[in-house]
Structures are given as structure tokens and as C-alpha cells.
Amino acid sequence: xxxxxxxxxxxxxxxxxxxxxxxxxxxxxxxxxxxxxxxxxxxxxxxxxxxxxxxxxxxxxxxxxxxxxxxxxxxxxxxxxxxxxxxxxxxxxxxxxxxxxxxxxxxxxxxxxxxxxxxxxxxxxxxxxxxxxxxxxxxxxxxxxxxxxxxxxxxxxxxxxxxxxxxxxxxxxxxxxxxxxxxxxxxxxxxxxxxxxxxxxxxxxxxxxxxxxxxxxxxxxxxxxxxxxxxxxxxxxxxxxxxxxxxxxxxxxxxxxxxxxxxxxxxxxxxxxxxxxxxxxxxxxxxxxxxxxxxxxxxxxxxxxxx
Amino acid sequence: xxxxxxxxxxxxxxxxxxxxxxxxxxxxxxxxxxxxxxxxxxxxxxxxxxxxxxxxxxxxxxxxxxxxxxxxxxxxxxxxxxxxxxxxxxxxxxxxxxxxxxxxxxxxxxxxxxxxxxxxxxxxxxxxxxxxxxxxxxxxxxxxxxxxxxxxxxxxxxxxxxxxxxxxxxxxxxxxxxxxxxxxxxxxxxxxxxxxxxxxxxxxxxxxxxxxxxxxxxxxxxxxxxxxxxxxxxxxxxxxxxxxxxxxxxxxxxxxxxxxxxxxxxxxxxxxxxxxxxxxxxxxxxxxxxxxxxxxxxxxxxxxxxxxxxxxxxxxxxxxxxxxx
Numbered sequence: 001x002x003x004x005x006x007x008x009x010x011x012x013x014x015x016x017x018x019x020x021x022x023x024x025x026x027x028x029x030x031x032x033x034x035x036x037x038x039x040x041x042x043x044x045x046x047x048x049x050x051x052x053x054x055x056x057x058x059x060x061x062x063x064x065x066x067x068x069x070x071x072x073x074x075x076x077x078x079x080x081x082x083x084x085x086x087x088x089x090x091x092x093x094x095x096x097x098x099x100x101x102x103x104x105x106x107x108x109x110x111x112x113x114x115x116x117x118x119x120x121x122x123x124x125x126x127x128x129x130x131x132x133x134x135x136x137x138x139x140x141x142x143x144x145x146x147x148x149x150x151x152x153x154x155x156x157x158x159x160x161x162x163x164x165x166x167x168x169x170x171x172x173x174x175x176x177x178x179x180x181x182x183x184x185x186x187x188x189x190x191x192x193x194x195x196x197x198x199x200x201x202x203x204x205x206x207x208x209x210x211x212x213x214x215x216x217x218x219x220x221x222x223x224x225x226x227x228x229x230x231x232x233x234x235x236x237x238x239x240x241x242x243x244x245x246x247x248x249x250x251x252x253x254x255x256x257x258x259x260x261x262x263x264x265x266x267x268x269x270x271x272x273x274x275x276x277x278x279x280x281x282x283x284x285x286x287x288x289x290x291x292x293x294x295x296x297x298x299x300x301x302x303x304x305x306x307x
Numbered sequence: 308x309x310x311x312x313x314x315x316x317x318x319x320x321x322x323x324x325x326x327x328x329x330x331x332x333x334x335x336x337x338x339x340x341x342x343x344x345x346x347x348x349x350x351x352x353x354x355x356x357x358x359x360x361x362x363x364x365x366x367x368x369x370x371x372x373x374x375x376x377x378x379x380x381x382x383x384x385x386x387x388x389x390x391x392x393x394x395x396x397x398x399x400x401x402x403x404x405x406x407x408x409x410x411x412x413x414x415x416x417x418x419x420x421x422x423x424x425x426x427x428x429x430x431x432x433x434x435x436x437x438x439x440x441x442x443x444x445x446x447x448x449x450x451x452x453x454x455x456x457x458x459x460x461x462x463x464x465x466x467x468x469x470x471x472x473x474x475x476x477x478x479x480x481x482x483x484x485x486x487x488x489x490x491x492x493x494x495x496x497x498x499x500x501x502x503x504x505x506x507x508x509x510x511x512x513x514x515x516x517x518x519x520x521x522x523x524x525x526x527x528x529x530x531x532x533x534x535x536x537x538x539x540x541x542x543x544x545x546x547x548x549x550x551x552x553x554x555x556x557x558x559x560x561x562x563x564x565x566x567x568x569x570x571x572x573x574x575x576x577x578x579x580x581x582x583x584x585x586x587x588x589x590x591x592x593x594x595x596x597x598x599x600x601x602x603x604x605x606x607x608x609x610x611x612x613x614x615x616x617x618x619x620x621x622x623x624x625x626x627x628x629x630x631x632x
Contacts, residue, residue, distance in 0.1 A: 146322060149611050150604075151566040158600060161588055162333040238449045242570055245451045246585055261452055265574075268459055269470065277459070280452040287447040295443065 028300045038292030045286055049105040056098035061253070088274040090263055099260055100279050106256040107283065110167060111237035114174035119229055121175065122182020127213050127221075129183065130190035141187070144180040152177045152239060160248040170249045174236050185228045189221040196220075223301040230294035234287045241283055257283045308619070315615055319608045326604040327378070331371050334597050374597075383601060384594035388587070393598035397580050402483055403473060404572070404579030408564040410495055411502035412557065419507045420553065423514025424545065430519065438511060445508030450567065454501045454574035461497060468497050471576035498575040502568055506560060510553060517549030524548075555614070562610045566603060 030036050048055060087096035129140040147155070159173040193199065194217065202212045241258025243249035245265075250256040255263065257279045264275025358364050365373075377384070383394045426435040462470035473485050473494050485491025521527060522545065530540050569581035576582065580599060587595035 150607055151563045153569065154566045154600075154603060157569070157588075158330065158333055161596065234447065238447070241449050242451055245449075246570065246573060247589065258449075258451075261455065265455055268455055269463060271463055273459055273463075276452070276455050280449070280456065283449060283452065284447065287449070288444065291443055291447050 025300065029296055032296045032299075035292050035296030038289040038296075041285060041289040042293065045104065045289070046108065048101055049108045052101045052105045056095075056101045058095045058098045060094040060099040060102050060255075087278045088272075090260065090275045096260075096274060096278055099255060100257065100282050103255055103257040103260050103279060104282055104286070106167070106250060106254060107237050107240060107258070108286070110170055110174065110240050110250075110256065111233050114171045114178065114236050114240075115229060115233040117171065118175045118178035118232070119182050119225065122179040123186050123218070123225065125179070126183035126186035127190055127217060130187045130194060131209070131213050131217065137187075140183070144184050147180045148184070152235075153242065156239060156243055157246070157248065160243060165249065165251040167250065167254065170240055170243065173243070173249075174240060177239070178232055178236060181228060181232060182225065185224055186221050189224050190217055193217055193220050227294060227298045227301060230290060230297060234290040234294065237283070237290075238287055311619055312616060315612055319612050322608055323604060327375065327601060328371065330597055330600045330604070331374055332367070334593055334600070335367065335370070378601065383598035386587075386592055386595050388590050388592045388595075393594040394602075396595060397583065397598055397602055400578060400580040400583050403577060404565060404568050404581060406484055407495065407498055407502060407568055407571070407577060407579060408561065410499040411506065411564055411568075412561060414499055414503040415506040415510050416553075416557065419510025420514050420546075420549075423511040424518050424541065424549070426511065427515040427518025428522070428541070430515075439515070442508040442511045445504050445511075448504065450501060450505060451570050451574050453504060454498070454571060457497050457501060458574070468493050470497075473578055498571050498577050501574070502564060502571045505567070506557070506564065509556070509560070513553050513556060514549055517552060518545055521545050521548045558614055558617075559610065562603075562607045565606065 053059070087100070089095055090099060125140055129137045156173045156177045159176060160169065163169040163172065199212065199216060202216050207216075240249055240256060241261070244256050244258030245262040247262070250259050252259065260279040261276045261283070264272070264277075264279070268276055363370075374384070381394065382392065385391060386393045386396055389396060422438050426438045429435050458470045461468045473491070478484075485495055527540060527544060530544050566581075568577075568579060569584060571577065572579045572581040573585050580602075583595065584599045586592075587599070
């Protein structure tokens with residue numbers, strides 16, 4: 001966020017001394033009430049995910065306390081150890097509240113982790129492509145074109161079939177799927193910024209290529225990256241859930257939200273709705289909040305829409 | 308023109324070859340087919356015979372060469388599980404997937420365009436705002452969860468629609484189709500709506516953005532000045548102009564629908580090729596996985612090629628630029 005503000009700072013300092021860019025950005029952002037609600041929801045969800053071991057009533061990974069005798073209890077029923085399962089229990093006897101908090105942790109971790117790694121890789125390739133131009137540019141962009149012409153879900157599916165299950169493997173698959181979006185976005189912005197005078201003057205000063213690319217070009221290309229990044233993280237979380245539902249991605253021992261929903265799907269026809277419904281709502285709230293914030297950021301950070 | 312088409316054809320062929328190599332080497336690492344095919348009590352000699360007869364003792368590149376030379380002749384190997392040609396098994400399931408995708412596409416167009424135009428004409432009204440919030444939901448909702456919720460509501464709680472399978476099929480033009488009977492239609496409805504949701508939100512957004520742009524154009528003002536009825540302006544002048552981007556995007560996205568039906572078919576146990584793929588992944592049935600992916604690669608390359616050619620016909624600049632570079 002700070003980079004975006006710096007970005008705006010450089011443009012506005014001259015004629016708007018009273019209003020600091022940060023305040024301006026905040027007041028612009030806060031004009032949309034839904035986006036503010038979304039932002040605080042994400043904050044709350046992230047807190048819950050980080051604090052999972054302290055908040056969750058039981059430890060869903062601890063096989064000593066999880067008992068099959070507790071399996072598929074309806075919401076509100078008491079478990080063997082006396083604690084009430086407010087949202088019921090799943091097929092393995094895990095308390096849904098605890099399982100969801102831990103699942104959220106995995107879903108968010110995988111989504112944000114893969115998003116950040118993909119962003120790093122995408123930025124490097126995209127900047128290089130835009131700055132070098134010529135052959136390197138056309139080769140990179142050809143690769144990006146070909147990859148983006150295939151749907152993300154299939155590329156990730158093939159990768160996970162090959163790699164197997166696990167957190168690391170899911171992150172690898174999601175990174176491979178996402179980097180191309182970042183690369184294409186930053187290349188587009190960088191191509192425009194490259195022709196600006198400050199780059200020319202940096203070249204005239206004889207600064208090294210790396211310095212120009214990362215210290216001069218990159219900070220001025222970050223605003224669109226923040227928007228794409230937010231949307232991509234929501235997309236990654238949704239994709240991970242879908243892959244886990246299909247039986248790839250996260251293993252049964254470390255269920256993400258998608259895996260929990262998938263587990264509940266077996267029991268849906270017998271009316272045991274809670275195993276699928278509640279993790280789904282948690283997933284939905286997370287993704288919608290991120291998208292609402294992303295939507296607003298796109299409007300606020302877009303210079304063409306600024307008053 | 309023909310130079311352009313030939314260049315694009317060669318590029319497409321290259322992509323298919325590269326992808327076939329990636330797919331083959333990726334799936335090559337999956338599972339041990341010998342474990343699946345040979346019964347547990349087979350002795351070492353029987354195992355080796357099996358390995359030899361399947362050509363698994365040869366080096367990787369030789370196996371790839373055999374795969375390619377067979378693939379060109381339309382033989383993508385036999386399924387380990389069904390003992391039938393993988394290509395035939397998939398082609399057998401293809402009409403079901405295509406039917407689902409086409410119905411979903413129709414739903415997205417028929418509902419998406421009017422809703423989007425409405426939201427574009429009256430951007431401040433409550434109805435438009437609900438439509439747009441709805442479209443954000445449509446983007447955000449994970450397809451498979453919506454599917455499960457639809458089953459819970461319409462099949463379990465209300466009992467209106469069947470939750471799995473394809474229902475009655477009729478043979479029309481040599482293909483089994485289920486939309487034209489009531490039983491079949493009731494089976495198609497839920498999966499098709501489920502698959503359509505994402506594209507529906509996209510069409511709404513495209514149509515809205517298009518309408519808002521077009522309404523400020525001079526020809527709309529001119530049509531108003533001529534005293535045309537509002538109805539005619541919207542149905543003829545606006546609609547014609549917003550259809551171009553919508554049709555382009557939907558053409559490109561049809562492949563995406565087919566690919567994403569993997570998820571919907573799994574939720575609704577729809578007997579299409581996506582369900583076959585997921586089942587085969589579970590059973591480690593390599594030839595079917597490879598054959599499915601090759602068919603999808605082929606389909607996508609074909610769609611992209613057709614879109615490129617259509618563009619070059621509509622906009623000669625694309626063609627000239629390509630020849631110059």
C-alpha cells in the first residue's frame with residue numbers, strides 16, 4: 001500500500017500541500033462503504049487465521065482428542081469430551097469450528113503465499129521483458145500468451161496430478177498458473193513508463209540496468225500490480241478450494257476449506273448440511289471481501305478516474 | 308490472407324507438438340501402471356512380460372516417439388481400466404459435456420445481456436445496483452460450492468430437481484441429447500445454471516460497460532434527435548454495438564466452459580468427459596488422462612486459430628502487422 005501512496009505523492013506534492021496523499025487515498029477508499037466493510041472483514045479473518053491455535057476450541061489435527069464417536073454431530077450437540085460443537089462435527093469427528101479456523105489458515109496461507117511468489121516471478125520477467133525489448137520480449141510474451149490461452153484450472157490440475165498432494169505442491173501449481181498474469185500486467189505498464197523522461201535521465205546518468213529497472217521503473221509500475229495482486233489472491237484461494245474439492249491439492253490430514261466442503265459433500269444427500277455449508281460460507285466471505293477491496297482499489301488507483 | 312493462415316496453422320501445429328511433449332512427460336511420472344494392471348499374486352516373470360508388452364521398458368524418448376506416431380494415426384492408447392481405446396471412450400462422453408457447455412452458454416447470453424443492458428441504462432437505480440452486486444457474487448462464489456448448495460436446496464430440501472445423472476436421452480442427428488425431454492431437461496437445468504454463473508456475471512459486466520459507453524455516442528443522440536422510440540434505440544442501435552465484444556469474449560470463453568465443466572460434472576455426476584478425467588486421475592489411468600489433455604489442447608488451439616482468422620478478416624491491420632514482424 002505504501003508504494004502506491006509514494007507513487008501518488010510524486011505526482012501531487014506540487015499543488016496539493018494541505019492534503020497528504022495518504023489521507024486522500026484513505027478518504028477516496030472509504031467513500032465506498034462496502035469496501036471498508038470488506039477490508040475490516042479481511043483483517044478479522046486474517047487475525048483469526050493467525051491466532052488459530054489460541055482461538056480454536058479443539059485441535060483438529062490432534063488424533064488423540066479427535067474421536068470417530070463424535071462424527072457427524074448436528075450443530076449444538078455436545079461432543080464426547082464435553083465441549084459443544086456449535087457448528088456440528090465432520091465425518092472424522094472434528095469440531096467444525098476448529099476445523100474451519102485451521103482450514104482458513106491453510107486456504108489463506110496458500111492463496112497469499114502463492115500470490116506473492118507469483119508476483120515476484122511475474123515482476124522479474126515482466127520488467128526484464130519490457131526493459132530488454134526485442135527478441136527476449138517476444139519470446140517471453142509468446143510463452144505468456146500460450147499459457148494464458150489454457151484455462152488455469154486445467155494447468156493446475158495437470159501439475160497436481162504430476163506432483164501429488166501437499167501444501168508445497170499446491171503452492172507450486174498456483175504459482176505456475178498465476179505468474180503470467182503479473183508478467184503481462186507489469187510489462188504493459190512498464191512499456192509506457194519506460195518512455196518517460198526520468199528513465200531517460202537515469203540512463204544519461206549512467207546508472208546500471210538493474211538499478212534503473214528496480215529502483216526507478218518498478219516503483220512507478222506498482223499501482224496496477226496491487227490491484228491485480230488482490231484479485232489474483234482471491235482467485236488463488238478459490239482455485240485451491242476447487243482443486244482440493246476435486247481430490248487434488250491439500251491432503252486429507254491438513255484439510256483446507258475446500259477439502260472440508262468436499263468431505264461434507266458425501267453426506268449432503270442425507271441432509272447433513274453443516275459439514276459443507278459452513279466452510280463454504282467462510283470461503284465465500286473471504287473471497288467476496290477481498291474482491292470488494294480489490295474492486296475499490298482499482299477505482300481509487302486508476303489515474304484516469306481521479307478527479 | 309493465405310500466407311497469414313498458413314503461418315498461423317504452423318504456429319498452432321508447433322504448440323500442439325510442444326504441449327503433447329509437456330503432457331506426456333508430466334503424466335509419464337504419474338503412478339506405476341504395472342501396479343494397477345498386474346494382479347497381486349503375479350510372479351516376477353509375468354510382471355516382466357507385462358512391462359515388455361506395454362513398451363514400458365523402453366527409454367522415455369522412445370516411448371514418446373511411439374506415442375506420437377500412434378497419435379498421428381488417431382490412436383491415443385488403450386485405457387488400463389476399461390481396456391478400450393482411450394480416444395473412443397472420451398469421444399463417447401463428449402456430447403454430454405458439449406451439451407452442458409452449450410446450454411450454459413445460452414443461459415449466460417439470454418439472461419446476461421438484458422440484465423447488463425438494464426444496469427447500463429439506469430446505473431443509479433436500486434435494481435441495477437443489486438444486479439452489479441450479484442455479479443460480484445457470481446465472480447466470487449466457488450462454482451463447486453454453489454453446485455452443492457443447489458443440490459441441497461433443490462434436490463434435498465425441496466425435492467424439485469434430480470441431483471445426479473443425465474436422465475432420458477434422445478438420439479438427435481446421431482448424438483444423444485437430453486434437453487428435449489422433460490426428464491432430460493430437469494437433469495440438465497441445475498448443472499447448466501451452475502456452470503453458467505461465472506460467465507453470466509461476465510456477460511452482465513461486459514454488457515453494462517458497453518451500454519454505458521454506447522449511450523454517449525453521437526449516433527445515439529442522432530437517433531434520439533430523429534425522434535426514434537427509446538425501444539428501437541435500445542434494441543437496434545445499442546444492442547448491435549455491444550454485441551461485438553460480448554460475442555468475441557464468449558467465443559474465446561467457450562473452451563473455458565468445457566474445461567470448467569470438470570468441476571460441475573463432478574458435483575452433479577454428469578457423465579461427461581470431465582467426470583471421466585477426474586475418475587481416471589483417481590484410478591491412475593494414464594492413457595485417458597493423456598488423451599483428454601490432448602483433445603483439450605487441440606480444442607483450444609483450434610478455437611484460438613479460428614478467433615485469430617476471424618479477427619484478421621474483420622480487421623486487416625492484424626494481418627498486416629503479423630506479416631511485417
